[in-house]
Amino acid sequence: MTSLTNLPVGITAKVISVNGNNAISKRLMEMGVVPGVSVRVVKSAPFGDPLEIRVRGYHLAMRKNEADAIEVTDSE
Amino acid sequence: MKTISRTLTSEPLKAEKTNKYSAHPASQFTIALAGNPNAGKTTLFNALTGMRQKVGNYPGVTVERKEGLWRFVGGRNNARLIDLPGLYSLDATSLDEQIARDVLMGKLASAPKPDVIVAVVDATNLERNLYLVTQLLEYKIPLVIALTMVDVAEKQSLAIDTKKLSELLQVPVVEVRAAQKKGIEELAEQVFQATQNKNSKYNGWFSEANPADESFIHLSLQSDNEINKQIFARYNFISDVYQESVKAKQTEERGFSEKIDRVLTHKFFGLVILIAVLLLVFQTIFSWANLPMDLLEQGFGALGDFVRAELPEGILTDLLIDGVIAGVGGVLVFLPQILLLFFFLSILEDTGYMARAAFLLDRLMRGVGLHGKAFLPLLSSFACAIPGIMATRTIESPKDRIATIMIAPFMSCSARLPVYTLMIATFFTGQTIFGFISVGAVLILGMYALGTIVAIIVGWILKRTLLKAPPPPFVMELPPYRMPNFKAVFLNVFQQAEMFLKRAGTVILAISIILWALAYFPKTTSQQSAVNNPQAEFNNEQTTVDSSQPAIDDSGAQLRNSYAGQLGQLIEPVIAPLGFDWKIGVALIASFAAREVLVSTLSIIYNVGKDETEESQTLMQAVRDAKREDGTPAWTPLTALTLMVFFVLAIQCMSTVAVTRRETNSWAWAIFMVAYMTILAYVAALITYQGGRLLGFG
Numbered sequence: 001m002t003s004l005t006n007l008p009v010g011i012t013a014k015v016i017s018v019n020g021n022n023a024i025s026k027r028l029m030e031m032g033v034v035p036g037v038s039v040r041v042v043k044s045a046p047f048g049d050p051l052e053i054r055v056r057g058y059h060l061a062m063r064k065n066e067a068d069a070i071e072v073t074d075s076e
Numbered sequence: 077m078k079t080i081s082r083t084l085t086s087e088p089l090k091a092e093k094t095n096k097y098s099a100h101p102a103s104q105f106t107i108a109l110a111g112n113p114n115a116g117k118t119t120l121f122n123a124l125t126g127m128r129q130k131v132g133n134y135p136g137v138t139v140e141r142k143e144g145l146w147r148f149v150g151g152r153n154n155a156r157l158i159d160l161p162g163l164y165s166l167d168a169t170s171l172d173e174q175i176a177r178d179v180l181m182g183k184l185a186s187a188p189k190p191d192v193i194v195a196v197v198d199a200t201n202l203e204r205n206l207y208l209v210t211q212l213l214e215y216k217i218p219l220v221i222a223l224t225m226v227d228v229a230e231k232q233s234l235a236i237d238t239k240k241l242s243e244l245l246q247v248p249v250v251e252v253r254a255a256q257k258k259g260i261e262e263l264a265e266q267v268f269q270a271t272q273n274k275n276s277k278y279n280g281w282f283s284e285a286n287p288a289d290e291s292f293i294h295l296s297l298q299s300d301n302e303i304n305k306q307i308f309a310r311y312n313f314i315s316d317v318y319q320e321s322v323k324a325k326q327t328e329e330r331g332f333s334e335k336i337d338r339v340l341t342h343k344f345f346g347l348v349i350l351i352a353v354l355l356l357v358f359q360t361i362f363s364w365a366n367l368p369m370d371l372l373e374q375g376f377g378a379l380g381d382f383v384r385a386e387l388p389e390g391i392l393t394d395l396l397i398d399g400v401i402a403g404v405g406g407v408l409v410f411l412p413q414i415l416l417l418f419f420f421l422s423i424l425e426d427t428g429y430m431a432r433a434a435f436l437l438d439r440l441m442r443g444v445g446l447h448g449k450a451f452l453p454l455l456s457s458f459a460c461a462i463p464g465i466m467a468t469r470t471i472e473s474p475k476d477r478i479a480t481i482m483i484a485p486f487m488s489c490s491a492r493l494p495v496y497t498l499m500i501a502t503f504f505t506g507q508t509i510f511g512f513i514s515v516g517a518v519l520i521l522g523m524y525a526l527g528t529i530v531a532i533i534v535g536w537i538l539k540r541t542l543l544k545a546p547p548p549p550f551v552m553e554l555p556p557y558r559m560p561n562f563k564a565v566f567l568n569v570f571q572q573a574e575m576f577l578k579r580a581g582t583v584i585l586a587i588s589i590i591l592w593a594l595a596y597f598p599k600t601t602s603q604q605s606a607v608n609n610p611q612a613e614f615n616n617e618q619t620t621v622d623s624s625q626p627a628i629d630d631s632g633a634q635l636r637n638s639y640a641g642q643l644g645q646l647i648e649p650v651i652a653p654l655g656f657d658w659k660i661g662v663a664l665i666a667s668f669a670a671r672e673v674l675v676s677t678l679s680i681i682y683n684v685g686k687d688e689t690e691e692s693q694t695l696m697q698a699v700r701d702a703k704r705e706d707g708t709p710a711w712t713p714l715t716a717l718t719l720m721v722f723f724v725l726a727i728q729c730m731s732t733v734a735v736t737r738r739e740t741n742s743w744a745w746a747i748f749m750v751a752y753m754t755i756l757a758y759v760a761a762l763i764t765y766q767g768g769r770l771l772g773f774g
Contacts, residue, residue, distance in 0.1 A: 021301050023169070024549040029307040030165045031551060032204045037311075042334070046343040047439035050448065050550055056203040059333070059554040061435045061448070066549060 004039060004053065004070040012040040013072040020069050032056040033070060105155040105271050106188050107146065108179055110212055111196030112205050113162030114428070114555035116224035116254060118564055120196055121159045123254035124148075131571045134175050134184070140466070143187075148264035155267075158187055164204070164553075166211040167303075180215045192270045193219045194263070197249075199229035199236055200556065202322065203314050209245065210310045218270035221249040222263055228556075232331070234322060241321040255561060333556040337432070346436050353429070355521075357420045368412040376405030391596075399592030403676040404585055411573065417459045417490055418572045419565065426560035430455070431552060438550055444532050445539030447471050448550050450480040454531070457487035458524070459572075461732045464489075465739055475545040478740055479538045482749060485732050486531035488524045488724060491671040495723045496520055498675055499716040502696040519720070527724045530756070591666050591673075592680055594640035640666075640681070654722065654758070655715045655765040657704050664722075671728045714773045718765040726757035 007013050015037050018025045032055055033039065042052040042059060050063040109124075111117040121129075125144025134141045142159035158179060161172035166180075182189025195212050197205040212219055223238060242249040248266040252259035339345055380401045387393040424430045433455070434441075438448030450471060457464030464484045471477040488496075500516040507515040539545070644662035651661050659681050667674035675695070682698035702710040727733065727750050737746035 018304070021304065024551070026167075026169075026303060026307070027549055027551045029304055029311075030167070030207065031553070032207065032311060034308050034311045036315075043337075043341065045341065045435050045439060046347055049442075050435060050438050052337075052341070052435065052554060056201070058201045058204060058556075061431070061438070061550065061552045061554050063438070063442075063550045066551060 001071060002074060004041065004067040004072050005051070005064045007039075007041050007072055009041050009043060012038050013074065014038055016071040016073060018070055024066050025069055028062070028066065028070065031060055033060070039070070039072060104153055105191045105267075106158065107155045107267060108158045108160055108190035108193045108217075109196065110160045110163060110176065110180075110193055110208065112164055112198065112201070112208060114553065115162075115196045115198040115201070115205055117159065117162060117196040119561050120194075120222055120224065120252060120254040121157065122561075122564055122567060123257060123260060125157055127567075129567075129571075146264075149261075149268050153264075153268060155191075156187070158190065163208055165208065180212075180217065190217055192267050193217050194267060195219055195221050197221050197223050199223050199226045199234065199251075200232060201225075202234075202236065203311070203318050206245075206314045206317065207310060210313065213245070213247070218273055219247045220263065220266045220270055221245070221247055222252045222259075223249055224252055224254065226251045227253065237321045237323060241317065244317045244320060333428075336557050337554075340429070341432050341435060346432070350433055350436055353424075357417070365412040365416055372405070372408060372411070376401060376408070379405070394596065395589065395592060398596075398680055399589045400585065402679050403589070403592070408577075411577070415569055415573055418569045421456065421459055422565040422568045423560045426558065426565060428555040428557045431554050434552060435554060442550075444535040445476075446480060446535055447473070447476055448552065450476065453480055454484055454487055457484040457489060460489045460491065461485045461487065461729065462735050465732065465735050468739070473545060475539075475543040478745060479535055479543045481736055481739055482538055482745070483531040483535045485727055485729065485749070485753065486527040486534070486725065488527045489671070489729075491729065492523070492723050494672045494675045496523055496720055498678070498695065498699070499720050502699045503711070503713040503716045519717070523720055523724050526721065526760075530725060530760075534752075534756075591640065591677055594643075595634075595638045595662075595680055597638060599634075653766065654761045655712075655718055655769075657710050659702065659710065660715075660719070664728075667728050669730050671723060674723070674728075712773075714765060714768040717768065718761050721764045722757045722761040724757075725753060725760050727753040 001016060002013075004013075004015075015033060015035050017035055018028055018033060037055060040054045042054050044051050045061075048064075050061050051067050053060050053062065053067070109117060109121055121142065121144060124146045128145040130143050132141050140161070144157045144159070146155045146157040147153070148155065160176045160179060163173055163176055166173055166177055178184050179187060180190060180193070193212055193215070195209050197209060209219070209221065221242075223236070223241075226236065229236060238249045238251060248270070250259055250263045250266050252263055254260070340349060380397045383397055383401065384393065387396070424433070434448040434451040437451050441448050441450055450468070453464045453466075453468045453471070455464075461484045464487065465481050468477045468480045468484070471480060496519070500519055504515045504519060509515060509518060640662045641658065643665055644658035644660075647661045647665065648656075648658040651664065656664070659678075662681060663674045663677040666677040678699065679695045682695065682702060699711055700709075704710050733746050733750055736749055737743055740746070
């Protein structure tokens with residue numbers, strides 16, 4: 001178990017939980033990042049942040065501090 | 077999280093006085109078009125309504141409102157098609173979501189509760205698109221799904237069983253390819269059927285509380301944990317639907333878009349390309365626009381001469397030529413640049429590149445304390461701060477939003493281009509650095525850079541003082557790259573240009589006429605002018621003077637004694653350290669209405685008393701020939717540069733102030749904006765002029 005931020009680029013993992021009860025966790029979940037879904041970090045932006053992740057067949061950009069709230073399995 | 081954006085709107089959404097969106101007499105139905113951003117909603121809207129569109133704002137707020145007339149089922153039925161803002165969710169946390177909810181609940185006086193919702197669903201992104209559908213279903217309005225991008229999905233080996241999908245969701249699902257007009261008739265048929273069936277088959281899947289009734293507000297005030305559970309439940313349902321209705325598993329690679337992104341969002345090349353794209357846009361709008369600009373300028377000049385020749389002398393003729401034709405022509409002439417800029421912005425948006433730019437720049441934007449999403453409003457502000465400030469609605473944090481609004485007017489908008497163009501064309505034409513880089517292009521780029529750098533500094537300061545807040549969330553879709561739909565691009569450009577022209581045609585024309593009157597009255601007789609200005613003959617701006625019109629024999633005296641001249645002279649001591657004489661002062665006062673007014677004001681000021689038989693004198697020559705009291709030139713290249721710097725930083729746009737007041741719901745912020753920008757502009761212009769003089773320029 002690790003946070004999405006620490007998931008190496010290109011590795012697919014499953015979301016375990018989306019922590020925090022706030023606007024960020026709500027928006028992440030609305031966008032489909034809910035427990036059980038597969039995610040993959042595609043790349044990070046030029047200055048290392050934000051991250052581009054792939055979830056439910058589309059691409060989503062989020063900052064590292066937001067990705068920190070997403071607990072994922074080490075790999076699928 | 078409860079309706080944050082409410083605090084930013086000035087009036088309640090229901091407070092509508094005028095109803096300019098009254099139904100088409102033959103409209104039998106009201107249909108709402110809903111869908112995620114990038115789902116193909118705009119393309120479908122255009123295909124259904126053609127050119128029968130109205131663009132405006134929702135009352136009291138500035139969310140763009142698009143509505144069209146849809147003639148369907150062989151033209152036998154007419155429907156008002158309301159294009160809702162692009163939405164990911166309907167939880168009313170953003171203003172767009174709030175507006176969409178109000179439309180769906182029939183709360184707006186200007187639109188009855190929709191009879192049918194057409195939900196646009198992107199087949200390549202089915203799960204996330206269905207999330208909104210699960211919310212739409214709860215409004216108990218008959219719903220028809222328009223499934224878009226099916227051909228793209230097939231290429232990704234995604235086979236969607238639309239029949240199964242329809243069964244599971246208990247709503248009709250129609251495959252449409254709007255650009256090819258395929259599926260439109262079937263969609264119309266299904267929508268018509270739905271209108272005959274007022275009761276949706278919805279039977280309440282997700283919650284005991286019905287989100288579509290008033291109690292939903294309470295629901296969103298419940299503990300956030302409950303909301304997360306509800307979202308989770310919706311996605312569980314969606315996953316089941318997806319498993320059953322999508323036969324082939326999606327391939328892991330998104331292929332095309334991801335390959336493009338290997339370059340376009342590359343750590344190094346991505347930034348290089350971004351800078352190149354922006355440079356290309358500005359270079360092309362500046363050079364391509366020249367030909368139509370020249371034609372328009374000549375056209376208006378010829379029109380003025382023609383009218384002068386045809387009409388009898390008198391106040392009305394002067395008003396028509398020097399007030400109306402000169403004023404409007406001076407603005408219209410810059411329309412080509414505005415069209416080109418909006419054209420590029422539309423393409424960047426439609427291709428999906430705009431989101432990449434936000435992705436690339438978010439880290440930098442955060443350095444300023446702003447959201448990557450602030451990039452889009454700020455980039456839009458390069459065209460005009462009005463839509464830019466409106467686009468800040470996508471920023472959910474109010475403090476971030478205000479910070480973005482406060483710095484948006486620093487982006488060099490298209491209304492500044494007339495000012496830059498006039499200054500550069502007058503004083504820097506044909507000059508090059510190293511023989512091939514035009515000084516004009518470098519100056520333009522410099523002005524854009526200056527505005528951007530000041531915006532960054534001010535943003536940084538605001539976010540650490542008045543608008544201190546934790547960093548806002550940045551969760552943004554990177555949509556797949558798509559070929560832009562040129563029809564939609566041109567339609568958008570046309571609509572934006574129309575809005576600009578309405579502004580130019582009303583506000584600017586009115587101000588042109590007021591200014592003409594300010595400069596025309598009170599009329600100075602030649603006797604008075606001789607008394608007031610004994611040296612009149614020696615410092616006349618005009619190259620030739622007509623003796624047949626004694627009243628305006630001496631245009632210098634006429635202008636000096638006019639109301640405009642009196643105002644300009646009043647502020648002359650303040651602007652003298654900037655190298656500006658009182659005539660420039662008049663132009664500065666006038667152009668607070670809108671920056672481009674500077675051009676028409678200068679053209680009126682320098683053409684007062686123009687001889688009717690004289691060859692039409694261009695504004696540039698008039699600016700170059702303008703003299704001060706002591707006979708020295710009123711303008712030097714340094715004055716021109718100083719004026720440009722002033723215009724980069726000064727607010728000089730009453731529409732921006734009005735929109736800021738509306739968007740922040742606070743006169744305090746609007747006044748703060750005017751005050752700090754004007755002071756900043758003054759100081760920067762002072763440094764430019766005095767510094768330039770110390771270095772031996774001017």
